[in-house]
Amino acid sequence: MRKNGVNMIKISAKNVDVFYGKKQALFNINLDIEENQVTALIGPSGCGKSTFLRCLNRMNDVIDICKVQGEIVINDFNINDKGCDVVRLREKIGMVFQKPNPFPKTLYENISYGPTIHGMAQSKQEMDEIVETSLKKAALWEEVKDRLHEPGTGLSGGQQQRLCIARAISVQPEVILMDEPCSALDPIATAQIEELIDELKKEHTIIIVTHSMAQAARVSQRTGFFHLGELIEHGSTDKIFxxxxxxxxxxxxxxxxG
Amino acid sequence: MSEAPHTVKSYEEELKNLNSNIIKMGGFCEEALGKAVQAITMRNSDHAESVIKDDEKIDKFETLIEQQVVNLIALRQPMAIDLRETVTALKISSDLERIGDLAKNISKRTLLLNENLPKNLVDALVRVSSDVQKQLKSILDAYLDRSSSVAMNVWESDEKTDDLTNLCMQEVIKYLKENEKNLDDGTHLLFVTKNIERIGDHTTNVAEQVYYLVTGKYLEGDRPKGTEPIVTGEK
Incomplete structure (x- = not known):
């Protein structure tokens, strides 16, 4: 969505600090994420980019010693507030991980799981539609439409990752977080995911952590560079590169x- | 180049090598222009012949640099300052190659010129050529030192070159009008003058590239222009 030629801000991180026990992992991060754009987070290992990504859907909650301070405002709501419903939050903010991790269930069940727990389908027919649409958006439908009831783990790596993307988009998230989604994939599967990212940004805001500079340059419009827990620089991808x-x-x- | 070296040493070497080839190529161009001018002012045919012969060296540098640039892009995918190094090397080498060609053309014409040219005409030619030689030297130094301010000075001084060119053109036209016998030499001298001015233009192009290389920004606005070209000499 653009207003007066300027992209709307979807997520606004304000003064975010993260600690693992006594060790501080992120220092005063201030970053605005634009709506319907792809933002790439780059930086050397251990720089805090994945930690920051995990702040955006409160994935750090599952780590006991991890403490997050500061505001992360999504749709005018600070998700670090006590009243935040984390399950609802993760419905709005989906995530795709480095290693494809389909559930050990059928392709169909992989997709229908989210919409089921969020009560998004009233009938079998509605659920069939959600599964089909999600797989189509993930550019996987044609390859798997005849074997929806086979296990998801039987697919190739690239297909499994697209299945995970289909699973993420089945609940119609506003934001999709991707943590090195292509690092386990071959160049062709990588290109398919990159093409998919380009399509998905029309309806979703995407934030991708990647170690591949070339990938950040190819897929993103905005780039942020992290180093030793600080956001060193962020701006338009072409300027950064x-x-x-x-x-x-x-x-x-x-x-x-180094 | 940035202060810190690349982690991959061979990449560092390749960029240094590209850089030094531009400097060497620039040196040959400076030499060619210097000799081409001396060949006219001192009536030295040996100089003219060596410029014609040595142009091949400059051409070979252009091919070499082009290959290095293509390799860097294909195999290293340079970014930021490295990307600008790579892209500007390609563009600078093509301007330098043209400078070599123009010096060669001046030398070819010099060999056909009469031994005795009027002093005021030679003086006017020396004025514009020394100016262009000075700019070429400055911009090659600016490339070596990564100086955007020197590049900017060279870019701005093109105006003066245009003015000196016009003065020289006026002298040539005067010479042409004096006697029909001057037609051959006068025509060659018109081209010689124009070629020197074109070398100045290519020098200005290099200045734009050096500025972009150092700052990542383009020199904005129109290039400064001197007086309009004289067509008849009777304006």
Whole structure:
């Protein structure tokens, strides 16, 4: 959605600090994520980019020693507030992980699981429609429509990842978080996912953590560079890759680090 | 280049190599222009012949640099400053190649010129050529030193070159009008003058590239222009 030629802000992180026990992992992160755009988070291992991604749907809650401070505002609502319904939040903010992780169930059940627990379908027919639409949006329908009741784990790696994306979009999330979604895939499966990301951004806001600089450059419109728990620089992807402002950003993306 | 070296040493070497090839190629162009001008002012045919012969070296550098750039893009996928290094090397090398060609053309014409040219005409030619030689040297230094301010100065000085060119053109036209016998030499000298001015233009192009390389920004606005070209000499 654009207003006066400016993209609307979907997520706004304000003064976010994250601690694992006594160790601080993120330092005062301030970042606005634009709606219907792909934002790539890059940086060396351990820089905090995945930690930040996990803040956006409160995945860090499951780690006992992890403490998140600051505001993360989505649709004018601070998700770190006590009153936040985390189950509803994760319905709105889906996630795709590095390693494809389909449930050990049929393809159909993989997709129908989310809509079932969120009570999104009133009948078998409605559920069939959700499964079909989700698989079509994930560009997997044609390949699997005749074996919907076979196990999801029987698919190839690239297909499994698209199944996970279909599963994520089945509950119509507004935001999709992707944590290195292609690192376990071959170049063809990677290209399919990248094409899919391009399609999905029409209806969803996407945030992707990637170690591949080339992938960040290819799929994203905005890029943020993290280093040692700080957000060093963020801005339009072409600016970051052609002429970054910060020397640390330049050293990282040109392969001069450390 | 950035302060810190690349983690992959061979990549670092490839970029350094590309950089040094541009500098070497630029050096050959400077030499070609210097000799081409001396060949006219000092009536030295040996200089003219060596410029014609050595143009091949400059052409070979262009091919080499083009191959290096294609390899870097295909195999290293350069980003940020490395990307700008790579892309500007390609563009600068093509301007330098044209400078070499123009110097060669000047030399070919020099070999056909009469031994005795009027002094005021030679003086006017020397004025514009020394100006262009100075700009070419400055911009090659600016490339080596990564100086955007020197690049900007060179870019702005093109105006002066245009003015000196016009003055020189006026002298040539005067010479042409004096006697029908001057027609051959005068025509060659018109081209020589124009070629020197074109070398100035290519130098300005290089200045734009150096500026982009260093700052990541384009020199905005129209290039400064000198007086309008003289057509008849009677304006």
């Amino acid at each position: 052609k002429n970054p402002d910060n020397i640390k950003t330049q050293d990282y993306i040109t392969g001069r680090f």
